[in-house]
Amino acid sequence: MPRTIKVEIKRQSNPDAPVVTEKFEIPYRPNMNITSLLGEIACNPITADGKTTAPIAYDSNCLEEICGSCAMLINGKARMACSALVDKLQAGNPDEPITLAPLSKFPVVRDLSVDRSVLFQNLKAVKAWVPIDGTYDLGAAPRQFPQIQEERYPLSNCISCTICMEVCPQFNDSTNFVGAATIAQVKLFNMDPAGSVLKEERLRALAGDGGVQECGFAQNCVEACPKQLPLTEAISDVTREVIVQQVKDFFTR
Amino acid sequence: MATVAPPVPSATSPQRGVQPLRAGQGNSFLWRKLHSLSGIIPIGAFLVEHIISNFETWNGPLAYAKQVVFLNSLPLVRVLEWAFIFIPLAFHALYGVFIAFRGRSNVNVYPWAGNWMYLSQRVTGLIALAYIVQHVWRQRFSGVMLPEHPGAAFAKVQHELSNPWMLAIYVIAMIATTWHFSYGIWLFAAKWGITPGNRARKRFGYVCAALGIALCLMGLASIYAVVYKYPNAPENVLPETPAALVQPAAATPAASLTRSLTVTPLTTQSQPRSTPQS
Ligand code: HEM
Ligand code: SF4
Ligand code: FES
Numbered sequence: 073m074p075r076t077i078k079v080e081i082k083r084q085s086n087p088d089a090p091v092v093t094e095k096f097e098i099p100y101r102p103n104m105n106i107t108s109l110l111g112e113i114a115c116n117p118i119t120a121d122g123k124t125t126a127p128i129a130y131d132s133n134c135l136e137e138i139c140g141s142c143a144m145l146i147n148g149k150a151r152m153a154c155s156a157l158v159d160k161l162q163a164g165n166p167d168e169p170i171t172l173a174p175l176s177k178f179p180v181v182r183d184l185s186v187d188r189s190v191l192f193q194n195l196k197a198v199k200a201w202v203p204i205d206g207t208y209d210l211g212a213a214p215r216q217f218p219q220i221q222e223e224r225y226p227l228s229n230c231i232s233c234t235i236c237m238e239v240c241p242q243f244n245d246s247t248n249f250v251g252a253a254t255i256a257q258v259k260l261f262n263m264d265p266a267g268s269v270l271k272e273e274r275l276r277a278l279a280g281d282g283g284v285q286e287c288g289f290a291q292n293c294v295e296a297c298p299k300q301l302p303l304t305e306a307i308s309d310v311t312r313e314v315i316v317q318q319v320k321d322f323f324t325r
Numbered sequence: 326m327a328t329v330a331p332p333v334p335s336a337t338s339p340q341r342g343v344q345p346l347r348a349g350q351g352n353s354f355l356w357r358k359l360h361s362l363s364g365i366i367p368i369g370a371f372l373v374e375h376i377i378s379n380f381e382t383w384n385g386p387l388a389y390a391k392q393v394v395f396l397n398s399l400p401l402v403r404v405l406e407w408a409f410i411f412i413p414l415a416f417h418a419l420y421g422v423f424i425a426f427r428g429r430s431n432v433n434v435y436p437w438a439g440n441w442m443y444l445s446q447r448v449t450g451l452i453a454l455a456y457i458v459q460h461v462w463r464q465r466f467s468g469v470m471l472p473e474h475p476g477a478a479f480a481k482v483q484h485e486l487s488n489p490w491m492l493a494i495y496v497i498a499m500i501a502t503t504w505h506f507s508y509g510i511w512l513f514a515a516k517w518g519i520t521p522g523n524r525a526r527k528r529f530g531y532v533c534a535a536l537g538i539a540l541c542l543m544g545l546a547s548i549y550a551v552v553y554k555y556p557n558a559p560e561n562v563l564p565e566t567p568a569a570l571v572q573p574a575a576a577t578p579a580a581s582l583t584r585s586l587t588v589t590p591l592t593t594q595s596q597p598r599s600t601p602q603s
Contacts, residue, residue: 087341148434179341193345239435241443243343246427250346281351282344285358288428288446289515291439305521312518318354 075100077158078120078169079109081128083183095120095169106146106153106172107132110184128172130184137298140231143238144184145173150238152298153184175238177245188234194250195232198277200257202267214265227260227306229299236293236303242286249286250278252293256306262313275310275317284311356420361516363417364509367409372506373540380543382550386479386558393475394563402472411461418454425450442508449505456498476563479551486552499544507537 076097084091097120098112107130114127133139135154142153147161147170161170178186204210216224230253237243237251258274261267278284287307294303381392399405425447432440463485469477486492511533514520520529 177343187342190340190343190345197346197348237343239431241428241430241440244427244429245343246429248344248347254346277346277348279354280349281347281353283346283354285354287516288424288443289439289512290443292431292435292437295437295439296435302523304515304526305523308515308518308521308526310518311516312521314354315358315517 075166077104077109077162078167079113080169080171081184082171082173083128084174084180085126086182087180094125102159104158105135106144106156106158106170107135107142109158109170110153110172128184129182131186138231140233143175143188143233143235145171145175147171148173150175150235150296152233152235155298175234177238177243178234188232191232191234191237191251191253194254195257197250198254198258198274199270200254200261200274202261202264203270204266216265220263220265224260224263226300226302227256230256230260230301231299233298235296235298236301239292239296241290241292242288247286248282250282250284252287252297252301252303252307255284255287255310256301256303259306259310262310271313272317275314276321278310278314279318284314287311357424360417360420360424361513363413364506365513367413368417369506369509371410371414372502376503376540376544376547379547382479382482382547383554385555386562389479390476390562393471393478397472397475414457418450418457421450422454446505446508446512449501449508452498452501453505456494456502459494460498474561474563476561479555479558479562480560482551483555483558486548492548492552495548496545499548500541503537503541503544507533507540510536 077100079096079098081094081096082091083094096113096118098109104112110128110130110132117125117127119125130144130153131141132154133141137152137155140152143150144153145151146153146156153172158170162168172184174180174184174186175188178188178190181187204213232253234251234253236253237249240249240251242249243251255278258278262271262274284307289304289307291304294301297303378392378396379389381389396402428443428447430440430444430447432444464481465471469481471478471481486495511520511526511530514529515526520526
C-alpha cells in the first residue's frame with residue numbers, strides 16, 4: 073500500500089457551530105507543506121472513512137511566509153502553515169497524524185480561518201503609521217541615518233500573523249492585552265524621523281488598560297515569532313519610554 | 326506590514342474574543358507599576374533585611390535577641406512596620422493573586438525557559454503568600470509578644486521548628502520566597518527598560534541568580550542554626566525585660582520600668598541560662 077499522510081482537523085462550519093474533528097488520509101508526496109496538504113484535501117474532500125465533506129476553509133496567500141495570513145495550530149503549536157513542512161513534522165514517526173486547529177485566542181470564522189482584526193484595531197489605536205497625508209505636497213521625507221535604519225529594519229519585518237499574541241499567556245479575554253506585535257510597531261514608528269511626531273500619543277495610548285504593563289515577560293513571543301523580531305527588547309524599550317512619558321505628563325500636563 | 330482586512334462590521338453582536346487596546350484609558354498602568362515597584366521597595370528591601378537579621382541566629386540566642394532589640398528600638402517602629410511592610414505586602418500579594426489568576430499559563434504547549442519562569446513567579450508568589458500569612462500570625466501576632474520580650478525570639482522560632490512539618494514548610498517557603506524575589510528583580514529590570522538588550526538581560530540573570538542563591542543559603546543556614554546548632558535554647562535570654570510593659574499588674578512596676586531594656590541584660594552574658602520569666 074502506498075504511504076499516506078494522516079491529518080486530523082478541528083472544524084466548525086460557522087462561529088456558533090459545534091466543533092468536530094475530521095480525519096483525512098492523503099497520498100504521500102515529498103516536500104509538501106501544510107497549505108499544499110489542505111489544497112490536496114480541497115481537490116478531493118473525502119474523509120478517511122469515505123464520507124464526502126466540504127473542503128477546509130483556511131487563510132493563505134503568499135505561500136512564502138510573508139503575508140502573515142496562514143497562522144494556525146499545527147500539532148498544537150502556533151505556526152505558519154506555508155512554512156511548516158510535512159516531511160519535517162513527520163520526521164521519525166510518519167504514521168503519527170498531523171493535527172490542525174484554528175488559533176485558540178481569536179474568534180473562529182470557519183474551520184481554520186479566524187478573525188484577527190483585533191491586531192488591526194490595536195495598530196490603529198497606537199497610530200502605527202507615518203502621518204504624511206496632507207492637502208498639499210509635504211516635500212521630501214527627513215533623511216534617516218543608517219544606524220537608525222538598521223535598528224528599525226528587523227521591526228519592519230512583522231507580517232501581522234498574530235502568533236506572538238496567540239502564544240502569550242497574558243494575551244487573553246481577561247487582560248485584553250495589546251500583544252507584542254503592536255508594541256514593536258510603536259518602537260518602529262517612534263524611531264522614524266517623520267513618524268516620531270506621534271511618539272507621545274503612541275506612548276500615552278500604550279499606558280491605557282491592556283497596554284504594555286500587562287506584559288509578564290514570559291518571552292514566548294520572541295521564541296515563536298516566525299520573522300524573529302526582537303520583541304522582548306522592543307517591549308523593554310517601549311515600556312521605559314511609556315513610564316518616562318507618564319511621569320512627564322504627571323508633572324507637566 | 327501586511328494588513329489584515331477588517332471584518333464585515335456587524336451591527337448586532339459585539340466583537341468576540343480579546344478586545345482591542347483601550348488607548349490611554351484606565352488606571353491599570355499605575356497599579357501595575359506600583360505592584361512591580363513594591364516588590365523591590367519596600368518588600369524586597371525588607372526581605373533582605375529580614376534574612377540578614379535572622380542570620381544573627383548563627384551567632385546564638387543572645388546575638389539574635391540583640392538584633393530583635395535593635396530593630397524594636399528603631400524610631401516609630403510600629404509605624405514603620407505598617408507603612409513599609411504590612412500594607413505594601415498586602416497590596417503586592419493581593420494584586421499579585423489578581424494578576425496570577427488573569428494569566429493563562431501554557432507551559433504544557435510551549436515548554437520554554439521564560440515561560441516556566443513566568444509560571445514559577447506565580448507559583449512561588451502563592452506559596453509565599455500562604456506562608457507569610459501563617460508566619461506573621463504565629464510569630465508576630467500570637468504567642469509570646471516579641472517586641473516586649475525580645476529575649477524569647479530564638480526559643481519561639483525553635484519551638485515552631487521542632488515540628489518537622491513546620492520545618493519542611495519553612496525550608497520550602499525560604500526557597501520559594503528568595504526565588505520569587507531574585508527573579509522579581511530580573512523581571513523588574515526587564516520590564517522597566519533597564520535591561521532591554523538580550524545580553525544585558527542574560528548577564529543580569531546571573532547577577533540575580535547569585536543574589537537569590539546567597540539569600541537562600543543564608544536563610545537555610547539560619548534555619549539550621551535555630552534547629553540544630555543551638556538545641557534547647559533558653560526560653561528568654563533577656564529575662565529582665567520589664568514585664569510591666571505587657572503585664573501592668575506585675576509586682577514593682579516602677580522598678581522594672583526604670584531598668585534599662587537595652588544595656589543591662591546584653592552585657593550580662595552569664596545570666597541567660599536562667600529560668601523563663603513567666
Ligand atoms: C516575600 C514577599 C515578596 C517579594 C519580595 C516579592 C517581590 C516581587 C518582585 C520584585 C516582583 C517583580 C516585579 C515586576 O513584576 O516587575 C514580583 C512580581 C510578582 N509578584 Fe511578588 N513578591 C512577594 C510576594 C508576593 C506574593 C505573596 C504574591 C502573591 C501571589 C506575589 C505575586 C507576584 C506576581 C504575580 C508577580 C509577577 C508580576 C508580573 O509578572 O507582572 N508576590 N514580586
Ligand atoms: S511580531 Fe512576529 S509573531 Fe508577532 S505578528 Fe509580527 S511577525 Fe507575527
Ligand atoms: S501564506 Fe502567506 S505567510 Fe503563509
